Amino acid sequence: MKHKLIVALSILLCLSGCSTKPDEKPVDKTEEHQEESIKTMEIDGMIEDITSTRIIIKAPKETISMNREKADISGDLIVGNKAHVTYKEQDDDRIAIQIQISSETKSDIDEMIFNMTLEEKVGQMFMVRCPTSEALEAIDTYHMGGYMLFDETISPYTKDQFITNNEAFQRESKISMLIGVDEEGGSVNRLSWYTNYRSQPFASPQTLYQEGGFNRIIEDTKEKDALLKSLQINVNFAPVSDVSTNPSDFIYPRAFGKDAAQTSEYVKTVINTMKTDQMGSVLKHFPGYGNNQDTHTGSSLDKRSYDNFVKQDFLPFEAGIEAGAGSILVSHNIIMAVDENNPASLSPKLHEILRQDLNFDGVIFTDDLFMDAIRKTRGLEEGAIEAVEAGNDMLIIRNYKVQIPAVLRAVKEGTIKEERINESVKRILLWKKQLGLI
Template identity: 45%
Template sequence: MKKTIPLLGAVLALVIVGAVFVIWQQNQSTSDSTNETSSSQSTSQTSSQNSSESSTSSESTESSDPILKQIEAMTIEEKVGQLFLARYPGEIAVSDSQTYHIGGYLLFGADFENETADSLLNKIQALQSDKEIPMFIGADEEGGTVTRISRNPNLAASPFQSPQAIYQANGWEGIAADTVQKAEILTSYGIQLGLFPVADVATDPNAFIYERTIGQDAKGTSTFVETVVNSLKETQVVSTLKHFPGYGNNLDSHIEIVRDERPIEELRQNDFLPFQAGIKAGVDSILVSHNIVTSIDPDVPASISPKINHVLRDELGFNGVVMTDDMDMVGLADFISQEEAGLAALKAGNDLVLSSSYAVQIPTVVQAVKNGDYSEAALDTSVERILRLKQRLGMME
C-alpha cells in the first residue's frame, strides 16, 4: 500500500503537467491565429487604402485637367461644332457660329478684299466675341499661287513668294525667315491657321501641284517641311502638312475625281517621307486629300477612308489633328453627297472637316451621335485633339 501511494502521485503529477502543456498549446495557437488574422486584416486595409488613394488620385488628376473638364461640360451639339472649320459665310458668320457652335472659320481671298487692317481686326474680333471656346480663324497662305491675306496691299507689303522662289534666292534660311514673317502677319490679325507647308513631292513642272511645292525630291521636300515646322513652333500659328498621302504628279481634285494608281511601296519610299519628317519635327496637323489612292483604299477618296487614316495614325504614328481638304471640291462632291460627307469624314477618323455645307453636315453628325451611328467616345477624342491644339496656341484660358 505504501508503494502504491508514491506511484499514484507520480501519475497524477504527469497528468497535471500534460494538462498544463495542452492548455498552453491551445493558447499559443489562438494567439498565433489572432496575430495572423490581425496581420491579414491590416494588410487588406492597407491595400484597400492604397487602392482607394490611387483611384482618388487618378480621378483627381482627370478632373483637374481643364480640357477634360471642358469636354465633360459640353453638349453634343457643342462638341460636334468644334470639329468643323467652316467656310466664312459673310454677313451670317456671327449668328451661324453661335447656332452651330462652329469650331473655326476659313477665309478665302474674297473675304480679304477691300479690308483695311482695322476693318479686318474688327471682323475677326466680332467672330471671337463672347465665345467660351475661341474659334480657329484660317486662311491659306502658302505663298506664290496660293495667297489670301497678302494679296491685299492694305494688309501686307507684298504677296508672299512661292517656296521655290524663296529657296532659289536665299536657301533654307530664306524659307525659315519667310515662315516667321507669315506667322507674324497672320497672328497680328488673329489668324491661327495658315494651312502650310505643302508636303507633296512633285518633280514634274507640268503637274497640277508642282508650283505649290518646293519642287524637289523626297529628301529636299523633307528638309523643307522640317524647316517650316520648326520655324512655326515658336509662333501662334498652326503647322499643317498637306496633302496626305501625297499628290505626286497627279491631276487636280478641285475639278475632277482623281485616282492615284501608284503602288504602296512607292508611296512609302517617296511621298510618305516628308510627312514622316514633319511628324518627327512635331507638326500640329495634317490635311488629307480627296484622291482615291488605289493601293491603300481603291473604293473611296482618301478624306473619307478609314484605311488612309489607319496608315497615318498607326503606320506613321501621327497623334495630332487630322483635317480634310475642302469638302466642296469636285474630287469628293461628285463621289458623295454633302449631307453624308461630313459624317463619313469623321467616321473615317478625321478630326476637323473643312466645309461650306456645315449647316447640313453638323445636324447630320449630331443625329448620328445620338442614334449611335458615330460614337461619342470617338467624338470626344477628336474634340480633345482640337482643344489641346487651341490650348497650345494660348487660346484656352
C-alpha cells in the same frame, strides 16, 4: 391521460408553424426575397459635391445624388476626382453601396469635354468657310471649331476692320476659334494679294529657295507668321508637303519642287519656325499628291505602288510630324494601293496608316468637302458623316447649316458613337491649348 394531452398540444403547435423553443424567431421569407430583388447599378463619373450624408456624381448623361452613409469607400473623397459607384434604388432614393475613387483627377481638357454639350462637341469638328453674313449668329448656333477665311471675307476690308472681325469671332465663341487661311506663297495667297495687307504677295517656296536657300525660307516664314498673328489669324494651312519635281504636275507650282529628301528638309525647316512662332501649321496633302489631277473638279485615281509612298511621299510628312506639326490635311485622291473604293479623305485605311504607321497623334483635316471629288460622289450630308467615321478630326466645309446637323443627327441615332466625337474634340482642344487659345 395527461401525457397524451401534452403530446397532442405539441403536435398542434408544430402544425401551426410555431416553435416549441421560446428563443427561436421565425424566418421572414418575404423580406429575404425583397432584398434579393433589389438590383444594383453602376455609374462612372466625377465627384461634383459631397455632404456628410450624400455624394453627387456627374456623369456624361446625368447628374445623380445618392446617400453615402453606409457605402464602402475606397480612396479619398475629393471633389473633382473620378469615381466608380455601385448603388441601388430604394424608397425613391439612391443608396451608394460601394464607391471606388481614382486618385487621377481630370485634366483641364478632359474637364472641358465633360462639361460640353453634344452640340458643342460636334461643332468643334468643323472648320467652316467663313460666311459673309450672320457669321456671329452662326457661332452661337453651331459652335464651330474654326473659320477659314477666303477672298470674300478678306478683300472688302481694311486691315483694322479685318482685325475687328476676327476679334469679334473670338468674343462670340465660348471656346476660342481656329482662324485659318491658305497663305502658302506663290500661286496660293489669300491675304498678301491685297496691298492693304502687304505691299507685295509672298513668294513661292521655290522662288525663296532660289533667292537664298533655307535661310530665306526661315526669314519668309517668320515674316508671314508675324503678319498673320497681327491680324488675329492663328493657323496657316501650310507648308505644302507634296513631293513633285515635274513642272507639268498640277501640284508642282505650290510644292518645293525638289526630291523627297530635300522636300523633307524644307518641311522640317518651316515647321520648326512656325512652332517657335506659335503659329498653327498644316501638312498637306497627305498621302502625297504626286502627278494627280485637281480634285476640285473631279475624282483622281492614284495608281502608284504603296512602296512608292513609303519610300518617297511619306517622308516629308514624317519629317513634319517629327518636327511637331499640329495638323495634317488629307487629300481626296483615291489611293488604289490602299483603298480603291474611297478617297483618301474618307478612307479608314489611310487614317489608320497615318495614326499607326506614321505615329501622328495631332489633328487630321479633310480637304474641302465641297470639292467635286466628294460633293458629286457622296453628297453633302453623307460626305460629312463618312469623313467622321473615317477618322478625321476636323472637316473643312462651307454648307454648315446642312453638314453640322447631319453629323449631330448621326450621333444621336447611334450611327456615330459619341466616344468617337470625344476623341477628335480632345485632339482639337489640345492643339488649341498648344497655340495659346485655351
